[in-house]
Amino acid sequence: MNERALLEHxxxxxxxxxxxxxxPGDDMxxxxxxxxxxxxxxxxxxxGRHISKDIQPELIGRKAVARCFSDIAAMGGIPAGSLMTAxxxxxxxxxxxxxxxxxxxxxxxxxxxPIIGGDIASTQEASKPMFTVTTFGTVPSTxxxxxxxxxxxxxxxxxxxxxxxxxxxxxxxxxxAEAQKLIESIEINTMIDISDGLGQDASHxxxxxxxxxxxxxxxxxxEGATIPKAFSDGEDxxxxxxxxxxxxxxxxxxxxxxxxxxxxxxKVVTTKGExxxxxxxxxx
Amino acid sequence: MNERALLEHxxxxxxxxxxxxxxPGDDMxxxxxxxxxxxxxxxxxxxGRHISKDIQPELIGRKAVARCFSDIAAMGGIPAGSLMTAxxxxxxxxxxxxxxxxxxxxxxxxxxxPIIGGDIASTQEASKPMFTVTTFGTVPSTxxxxxxxxxxxxxxxxxxxxxxxxxxxxxxxxxxAEAQKLIESIEINTMIDISDGLGQDASHxxxxxxxxxxxxxxxxxxEGATIPKAFSDGEDxxxxxxxxxxxxxxxxxxxxxxxxxxxxxxKVVTTKGExxxxxxxxxx
Numbered sequence: 001m002n003e004r005a006l007l008e009h010x011x012x013x014x015x016x017x018x019x020x021x022x023x024p025g026d027d028m029x030x031x032x033x034x035x036x037x038x039x040x041x042x043x044x045x046x047x048g049r050h051i052s053k054d055i056q057p058e059l060i061g062r063k064a065v066a067r068c069f070s071d072i073a074a075m076g077g078i079p080a081g082s083l084m085t086a087x088x089x090x091x092x093x094x095x096x097x098x099x100x101x102x103x104x105x106x107x108x109x110x111x112x113x114p115i116i117g118g119d120i121a122s123t124q125e126a127s128k129p130m131f132t133v134t135t136f137g138t139v140p141s142t143x144x145x146x147x148x149x150x151x152x153x154x155x156x157x158x159x160x161x162x163x164x165x166x167x168x169x170x171x172x173x174x175x176x177a178e179a180q181k182l183i184e185s186i187e188i189n190t191m192i193d194i195s196d197g198l199g200q201d202a203s204h205x206x207x208x209x210x211x212x213x214x215x216x217x218x219x220x221x222x223e224g225a226t227i228p229k230a231f232s233d234g235e236d237x238x239x240x241x242x243x244x245x246x247x248x249x250x251x252x253x254x255x256x257x258x259x260x261x262x263x264x265x266x267k268v269v270t271t272k273g274e275x276x277x278x279x280x281x282x283x284x
Numbered sequence: 285m286n287e288r289a290l291l292e293h294x295x296x297x298x299x300x301x302x303x304x305x306x307x308p309g310d311d312m313x314x315x316x317x318x319x320x321x322x323x324x325x326x327x328x329x330x331x332g333r334h335i336s337k338d339i340q341p342e343l344i345g346r347k348a349v350a351r352c353f354s355d356i357a358a359m360g361g362i363p364a365g366s367l368m369t370a371x372x373x374x375x376x377x378x379x380x381x382x383x384x385x386x387x388x389x390x391x392x393x394x395x396x397x398p399i400i401g402g403d404i405a406s407t408q409e410a411s412k413p414m415f416t417v418t419t420f421g422t423v424p425s426t427x428x429x430x431x432x433x434x435x436x437x438x439x440x441x442x443x444x445x446x447x448x449x450x451x452x453x454x455x456x457x458x459x460x461a462e463a464q465k466l467i468e469s470i471e472i473n474t475m476i477d478i479s480d481g482l483g484q485d486a487s488h489x490x491x492x493x494x495x496x497x498x499x500x501x502x503x504x505x506x507e508g509a510t511i512p513k514a515f516s517d518g519e520d521x522x523x524x525x526x527x528x529x530x531x532x533x534x535x536x537x538x539x540x541x542x543x544x545x546x547x548x549x550x551k552v553v554t555t556k557g558e559x560x561x562x563x564x565x566x567x568x
Contacts, residue, residue, distance in 0.1 A: 003567035021321065022427055027355040027476060028325030028419075030427050037305065038322060041312030042367040042418055044405040071311040083326040087371070087414055119416075121328040127411040130371055132403075134326055134418040135312075143306055143314050192311060283287035 003120045006094060010101045010118075019080070020116050029117040031081045035138035039077045042134040043068050049128060057096050059170045061103030061131070067195060068135040069111050069174035070237040074193040076144040076183050077137035078176065079113025085132045086120045092129055100131065111174060113137065141183055144241070148190035149210045153242035155256035161198055162225025162233050169235040178251050179239060185248055191241035197234040197280020203267040205242060206277075211261035212242075212268045214276065218255045232279035287404045290378060294385045294402075303364070304400050313401040315365045315420070323361040323421035327352050332412040341380050343454045345387030345415070351479060352419040353395050353458035354521040358477040360428040360467050361421035362460065363397025369416045370404045376413055384415065395458060397421065425467055428525070432474035433494045437526035439540035445482055446509025446517050453519035462535050463523060469532055475525035481518040481564020487551040489526060490561075495545035496526070496552045498560065502539045516563035 011024035022030035045064040047053045055063075065082065072079050084104055086097060097120075108115045113135055149155075158178050175193070182188060190205045198219075202212045216227045225233070242258055261267065266275035295308035306314035329348040331337045339347075349366065356363050368388055370381060381404075392399050397419055433439075442462050459477070466472060474489045482503075486496045500511045509517070526542055545551065550559035 022429060026430050027358045028323050028361070028421070030359070030423065031322040031324065033317070033320050033322045036317050036320060038315040038317045038365070038420060039312050040315065040365070040367060040418075040420065041401055042369055042403055042416070044369055044371055044403050044416075046371065046405055046407055049405070049407065074311045075314070077312070081322070081324070083324060083418060085326055085328055085416055087328055087330065117325055119326050119328050121330055121333070121414075123330055123333065123412055123414070128407055130405075130407070132326070132328075132369055132416045134324075134367060136322060136324065136420075137312070139314065145306060146310050 003122060006097060007118065007120050010098060017114055020114065024117050031116060033080060037139055039072060039075055039137035039139055039143065040134065041068060041071050042132060045131045047129045055170065057099035058103030061100040062107040063170055064131045064133050065104045065107045066172060066174050067237065068133045069113060069176060070193040070195065072135055072137040073175040073179040074191050074239060075139065076142065076179055077139050079111050080136045080138055082108045082113045082115045083134040084115050084118040087123050087130050088120065089125050089127045089129060090122050091125050111176060144188050144191040146190055146192055146204045147207050149205045149207055149212060149242045149258045150189050151210055151258055151260050153189055153244055153258040154254050155212055155214065155242050155258065156247055156252040157238055157240050157255050158252050159238040160220045160222040161236050161238060162230030163222045164233055164235040166224055168222060172237045174237065175239045181251060182247055186243050186245035188241050188243050191239055194236040194238050194240050195234060197232040199231040199268055199276035199279030201240055201280065203277035205240065206261065206267035209261055210258050211265055212256055212258055213271060214256040214268060215271045218253065220253045231276045234281050287406060290381060291402065291404050294382060301398055304398065308401050315400060317364060319422035321423055323356060323359055323423055323427065324418065325352060325355050326416060326418040328414055328416045330412050330414045339454065341383035342387030345384040346391040347454055348415045348417050349388045349391040350456060350458055351521065352417045353397065353460065354477040354479065356419055356421040357459040357463040358475050358523060359423065360426065360463055361423045363395050364420045364422055366392045366397045366399045367418040368399050368402040370413065371407050372404065372413050373409050373411045374406050375409050395460065424464065428472050428475040430474055430476055430488045431491050433489045433491055433496060433526045433542045434473050435494055435542055435544050437473055437528055437542040438538050439496055439498065439526050439542065440531055440536040441522055441524050441539050442536050443522040444504045444506035445520050445522060446514030447506045448517055448519040450508055452506060456521045458521065459523045466531055466535060470527050470529035472525050472527050475523055478520040478522050478524050479518055481516040483515040483552055483560035483563030485524060485564065487561035489524065490545065490551035493545055494542050495549055496540055496542055497555060498540040498552060499555045502537065504537045515560045518565050
């Protein structure tokens with residue numbers, strides 16, 4: 001099956017939606033959009049680097065989409081649509097590719113951002129297959145940015161942290177609904193989703209003069225997780241945010257606070273003074 | 285330089301624009317959008333497969349963007365923004381990557397669709413570097429689709445065709461302005477940009493019961509081009525469209541007409557009866 005036939009096979013099973021004015025198969029897709037502000041982001045999933053090739057293919061596709069939708073949640077957004085590409089070594093099994101796309105398609109539709117276009121290209125044998133997912137969203141109220149922790153804020157996290165690679169990284173649901181509930185009930189100063197590791201991602205919330213202080217004992221640990229590994233495990237896809245207001249208890253747990261920082265100090269420390277702002281996935 | 289540092293270096297030189305509400309560096313970008321309809325598409329450029337690695341890096345970046353913007357033109361759209369990712373073997377020269385991104389950034393800005401986000405990932409040594417560009421656009425009037433040639437239409441093409449690999453494929457300007465002028469002056473039934481080859485791309489304009497008949501003698505050949513190679517060269521990035529109305533002469537040339545087709549007949553033939561609907565880039 002060549003690139004085009006494979007793409008046609010994948011898209012012929014796509015669900016139609018009223019918001020998809022032009023779907024896959026044309027030069028570009030056209031999406032009816034419920035806003036005049038476009039939230040957009042893109043992420044690459046390399047098989048054998050970011051995820052094992054032995055994982056069930058539907059779960060690979062699901063994860064490719066889920067990690068992008070987690071970014072939408074972290075911005076305070078709602079998914080509207082997605083594009084998905086594959087770059088595949090010439091000896092890739094077509095049935096495997098189709099299953100990856102099916103997993104992606106089902107997840108994207110379930111979460112309200114159907115896949116409306118894409119591209120498939122061949123690379124040389126022995127290179128790693130990769131999938132790139134672009135997602136679009138709307139922002140019902142205000143987009144919530146990074147780098148905006150305020151002195152006196154409390155630091156909160158949704159769900160549980162650590163040991164995500166046991167299974168959570170394949171089964172998590174992006175915290176889109178939780179983010180919307182939070183935004184409706186409290187004012188959030190800054191937010192991110194934890195993908196690289198609690199330590200490193202927390203450092204992106206600090207501003208030029210604020211430092212996050214994390215109390216390790218307060219972190220809600222996932223089964224099998226340990227401190228301090230929970231600081232660096234990553235792939236939690238939970239929301240980390242700061243606020244002066246108290247969020248609903250069933251959504252988030254307080255794990256620290258924000259204080260003044262001078263330029264020489266780390267962006268994230270534990271209550272014991274350890275610098276954890278570098279802990280997590282190494283972007284080499 | 286690691287993935288993140290490279291990305292930061294690339295984006296710190298990005299021009300700010302009023303329409304970019306949140307630029308690179310957050311979970312996602314936020315774009316002020318002049319429409320409630322989103323035109324979106326994505327394309328992958330693999331170095332050493334789709335383009336030679338010996339090409340000047342700025343021109344590689346320019347082309348990665350230009351071919352996507354050519355799709356916007358073919359839909360009757362106006363660029364609004366772009367995302368660009370790179371998947372790079374671990375031994376890639378950072379200076380080369382930065383130059384590719386600079387070429388892409390300059391082109392994207394010039395054509396009105398600045399790069400507002402992206403991702404960089406490392407792949408194994410000896411794999412081919414690749415760049416993925418996602419583009420967004422608006423549609424001022426109606427989006428023009430494929431597969432909609434009407435019996436009695438004349439087939440038109442902008443510019444010149446053939447021998448594009450001599451230099452045109454690196455220097456072309458996407459036909460965005462020409463498409464808008466065409467839409468303002470005539471009614472276009474169907475349109476595509478010629479990337480894979482005149483023969484193959486023309487076949488996408490045919491509908492279930494229409495056939496395009498191309499008069500080879502009428503094709504405006506680029507210097508050094510020959511017929512029939514012009515049918516399959518591809519990379520012209522000219523607009524191919526059909527209409528019952530006459531477009532401005534300085535924009536397009538008539539090269540054929542549309543007639544009734546039965547299921548057994550090819551989608552595109554020459555006036556001499558040759559089937560040219562398969563000629564062009566093989567999507568293997």
